[in-house]
Amino acid sequence: MDDAGFPSPHSGRFATTRWSIVQAAGVQATPNSRHALEELCATYWYPLYAYVRRRGYQADDAQDLTQSFVLSLLERNAVQRADPDRGRFRSFLLGSLNKFLSDETRKQGAQKRGGDRKILSINVDDVENRYQLEPTDDITPEAVFERRWALTVLDAALTRLQGDYERVGKLPLFEALRGHIGADKSTIPNREVAESLSMQEGAVKVAAHRLRQEYRDALRAEIAQTVTNSKELDDELTGLFQTLSGT
Amino acid sequence: MADDQICPKCGAPLPADVAPGHCPKCLMQVGFESQDQAVADPAEAPTAVSGHSGVTWDLDQLASLFPELEIIKQVGIGGMGVVYQARQKQLDRFVAVKLVRPDLCDDPTFSERFTREARAMARLSHPAIINVFDFGQREQFYFFIMEFVDGTNLRQLMQSEGLDATQALAVVPQICEALQYAHDEGIVHRDIKPENILVDTKGRIKIADFGLAKLINPEATDFTLTGAKQVMGTPHYMAPEQLERPLEVDHRADIYSLGVVIYEMLTGELPLGRFSSPSEKVQIDVRLDEVVLRALQKEPEKRYQQVSGIKTDIEAVSASPTGHSPRQSVVPPTVRQAFNNLQYPGYGLYCVVNC
Ligand SMILES: [Zn+2]
Numbered sequence: 001m002d003d004a005g006f007p008s009p010h011s012g013r014f015a016t017t018r019w020s021i022v023q024a025a026g027v028q029a030t031p032n033s034r035h036a037l038e039e040l041c042a043t044y045w046y047p048l049y050a051y052v053r054r055r056g057y058q059a060d061d062a063q064d065l066t067q068s069f070v071l072s073l074l075e076r077n078a079v080q081r082a083d084p085d086r087g088r089f090r091s092f093l094l095g096s097l098n099k100f101l102s103d104e105t106r107k108q109g110a111q112k113r114g115g116d117r118k119i120l121s122i123n124v125d126d127v128e129n130r131y132q133l134e135p136t137d138d139i140t141p142e143a144v145f146e147r148r149w150a151l152t153v154l155d156a157a158l159t160r161l162q163g164d165y166e167r168v169g170k171l172p173l174f175e176a177l178r179g180h181i182g183a184d185k186s187t188i189p190n191r192e193v194a195e196s197l198s199m200q201e202g203a204v205k206v207a208a209h210r211l212r213q214e215y216r217d218a219l220r221a222e223i224a225q226t227v228t229n230s231k232e233l234d235d236e237l238t239g240l241f242q243t244l245s246g247t
Numbered sequence: 248m249a250d251d252q253i254c255p256k257c258g259a260p261l262p263a264d265v266a267p268g269h270c271p272k273c274l275m276q277v278g279f280e281s282q283d284q285a286v287a288d289p290a291e292a293p294t295a296v297s298g299h300s301g302v303t304w305d306l307d308q309l310a311s312l313f314p315e316l317e318i319i320k321q322v323g324i325g326g327m328g329v330v331y332q333a334r335q336k337q338l339d340r341f342v343a344v345k346l347v348r349p350d351l352c353d354d355p356t357f358s359e360r361f362t363r364e365a366r367a368m369a370r371l372s373h374p375a376i377i378n379v380f381d382f383g384q385r386e387q388f389y390f391f392i393m394e395f396v397d398g399t400n401l402r403q404l405m406q407s408e409g410l411d412a413t414q415a416l417a418v419v420p421q422i423c424e425a426l427q428y429a430h431d432e433g434i435v436h437r438d439i440k441p442e443n444i445l446v447d448t449k450g451r452i453k454i455a456d457f458g459l460a461k462l463i464n465p466e467a468t469d470f471t472l473t474g475a476k477q478v479m480g481t482p483h484y485m486a487p488e489q490l491e492r493p494l495e496v497d498h499r500a501d502i503y504s505l506g507v508v509i510y511e512m513l514t515g516e517l518p519l520g521r522f523s524s525p526s527e528k529v530q531i532d533v534r535l536d537e538v539v540l541r542a543l544q545k546e547p548e549k550r551y552q553q554v555s556g557i558k559t560d561i562e563a564v565s566a567s568p569t570g571h572s573p574r575q576s577v578v579p580p581t582v583r584q585a586f587n588n589l590q591y592p593g594y595g596l597y598c599v600v601n602c
Contacts, residue, residue, distance in 0.1 A: 133263065151265060154274050164320050168332070168341070179266075182273030184256050185407075203448040206399045209407035212277060219278045237278045244272045245259075 018225045019089040034074060040089060040225065041070045043156055047148035048097060049127050050134060054141035055101065059128045069100045088236055089226035090149055094142070143243075150240040157218040164214070172197060177208050181215045309344075312385045316344065316392075327351065327459060332395055341395040342380060349387045361389055367434055368457050375425035377445070377455045396453045401441035405512065412531045415512035416565050418444075421452035422505060423558035429457060430498040430554060437461050437496065439504035440484040441511065483507065483517050487545050499547040502554050506542025509535075509557075518543060534564045 018036035025033030041048075045066065052062040073096065134144060158178065165174035176197060180188045188208050194201040220233065223240070227233050254261055254270035265271055309318045309331065316333040319341075323330040328347045335342055352361070365382040368391075372378070378394040401418070404410060410418075422444060429436065436443075438460035445453040482490060486503035489496050510518045513525040513535065524536040538560045544550045551557055 135262065150275065151271055154269070154271055167319055179269065182256070182270055182277055187255060199448065200450065202450065203398075206404065206407060206446075206448070209403065210399060212280075213403075215274075216277045216280050219275070223278070237275070241272070241275045241279070244275050 017228070020228045022089075023228060037074060041073065044090075044093065044149060044152055045070065046127055046130065047145050047152055048093065050131055050148045051094070051097065051141050051145035052101070053131050054134075054139075054144045059131070063127070065101065069097055072100065088232055090236070094145060146240075146243045150243045153219065153222050153240060157215060157222045160218045160222065161211070161214055173199075173207055174211070177204075177211050180208060181212050185209075309346075312388065313344065316342070318344070327456075333392075335392075341397075343377075343393045343395045345391040345393060347389040352387070352389050357389075358384070364458050364461060365391065368459070371429055371432060371434065371457060373425055373428045375421050375452045375454060376429065376457065377453050393455075394453070396445045396447050396455075398445055398447035398453075401444040401446065401508070401512070404446060405441060405515065410512050412513060412529070412535075413565075415509070416535075416561055417450075418446070418452055418512075419505075419509060419561050420558045422454065422508075423554045423561075425452065425454050426498075426501055426505065426554040427558075430501070434458055435461075435496060435498050436501050436504075437489070438484075439501050439508060441508055444508070483519070486547070488547060497547070498554070499550050499552070502542050502550050502557070503544075503547075505554065505557065506539055506550075509542065510539050513539070532564050532568065534560075538564070 018040050021036040022033050022040070048069065049062055049066045052065050053059070057065060134148075139147075158181075162171070162174055162178075165171050176193045177188070185205075185208070188205075190201045190204045190208070193199075194204045197204070199207075220237070223236050224233050227236050252261055253259070254273060256273050257270060257276075259270060259272050261270055306318050306320075310316075313333070315336060317336055319332045319334060321329060322332045322343070328345060328351075331344045331346075333342055333344045334340070347361075351357075361382070361384075365379065369379040369382070377396065379391055380394070381392040383390060399407075426436065426439075434457055436454070436457050438456060439454075443455045445455055447453060484504040484507045486496070486500040489500050489503075507518060510516075510522075510525060513531060514523075514528040516522070516528070518539075524533075525531055525539055526533045526536050538557060541549070541551055542557060
């Protein structure tokens with residue numbers, strides 16, 4: 001067995017997960033590594049925003065701070081200071097954000113820079129509307145961040161699958177079954193789905209099973225983008241699951 | 248869903264801020280599930296694909312190798328290589344692209360053997376056999392472009408649903424017809440197993456990878472070598488002579504392998520060690536025991552001599568589901584008595600029938 005290998009269909013790609021590209025580049029950022037970091041930041045922008053909001057900043061400030069935090073990461077190759085022992089992107093990002101927020105000078109400078117340049121096209125009204133839907137329970141900023149992160153991962157995996165199905169013209173099948181991916185097999189309304197899509201019931205069962213397998217792969221692939229090896233992947237999956245079980 | 252506030256599966260309250268029906272906890276839990284055995288089997292482990300060659304199977308790289316195709320996604324991976332779903336832009340149809348692991352092609356005779364076997368595969372034209380449209384080499388990749396089957400394989404069917412005897416019996420004649428056709432054309436599959444038997448969404452059988460096993464390892468002499476096992480995958484479906492005298496294998500090896508597949512479809516288990524007859528494990532017609540046993544004979548001469556014989560006998564059982572046969576028993580009683588004496592040490596490859 002090859003230690004660097006990754007025991008899943010995404011084998012051989014571990015060397016090219018986004019976070020490992022970013023980490024491998026270190027100080028010498030490459031167009032590839034910058035692009036990878038940008039994509040990661042775009043995916044996980046909202047958990048960052050929710051965290052900043054929960055820390056007590058108003059919507060406008062939170063948007064500026066989040067944007068300028070991301071910009072500072074991209075500009076300064078802040079990744080060079082990532083602690084190699086804390087390999088996961090999630091912990092790195094939260095740690096960096098905390099440092100950023102506690103750095104008073106940077107925080108002040110941020111107000112201006114945020115407006116200068118659009119780094120990531122985030123629809124700022126949307127994110128605040130979304131934030132208004134967050135549970136208002138007495139949970140900590142960290143808990144909001146962790147929970148949002150977990151939900152973002154789930155969402156990214158679903159979106160990725162949806163794209164796959166759309167490309168092969170099977171979006172209706174995906175739409176019909178997506179709500180049942182995590183469900184008990186026995187509760188899937190195979191007959192109704194079969195009728196609505198003019199498929200055989202057996203074929204629907206098979207399709208549901210396949211979708212679940214594909215979702216599993218997509219989920220793991222999505223998490224893999226934020227870690228550097230397969231052990232971290234399993235740890236991260238466990239951590240995210242605990243986050244969702246805890247509340 | 249009875250209550251939209253509570254997940255019907257795990258009982259956790261469903262948060263208001265996620266899509267209806269999506270319990271985050273249950274969705275995340277899917278990540279812990281094991282993959283289908285086809286992939287999870289260590290002999291088929293994908294590390295073998297990247298491990299030897301160091302090649303990364305990157306979609307962008309593939310796209311540049313195959314400009315005429317739109318590579319859509321990876322749909323399978325095994326000991327021999329990786330399969331992608333793709334669209335032929337010109338014809339606007341889906342195809343499967345199979346890339347052979349580069350490290351398997353090192354041998355200097357590979358290119359010639361590849362061409363010979365691929366041509367043989369491409370000559371097969373049967374509705375229950377995957378069509379080979381094209382094959383060749385691009386950079387270090389030897390590839391096949393094949394018919395894309397929208398569906399699943401028998402392994403997945405067995406795992407997701409379990410097959411009842413009626414369903415199992417419905418697919419066997421289709422497999423027999425395809426194999427008989429290939430055998431008549433002088434082609435032995437050599438690697439019949441549930442992963443290679445595809446089922447499309449209309450329930451039709453499509454057999455994949457005819458003769459590919461021979462291409463990859465024509466000698467196949469040493470199965471104790473890790474490398475060889477990786478190449479060939481699990482030996483559980485292989486006829487005894489396939490391991491002992493691989494160069495002498497004929498179509499009756501496929502008949503043995505099909506026997507293993509039928510046994511597994513009926514019982515959910517492989518016929519390993521001192522295995523029970525199917526009817527001892529599940530409630531089925533005892534006449535099926537005889538069909539399976541005859542296919543699983545150690546000596547090729549004692550098996551069905553043509554795969555069409557299995558079809559005939561299975562259809563006879565299906566046609567008179569009363570439990571007693573209108574025909575003479577297909578297997579002599581002495582052989583039947585020996586059923587419980589079948590012994591398969593090790594990988595289950597040496598059975599002692601006439602003791
Ligand atoms: Zn649940």
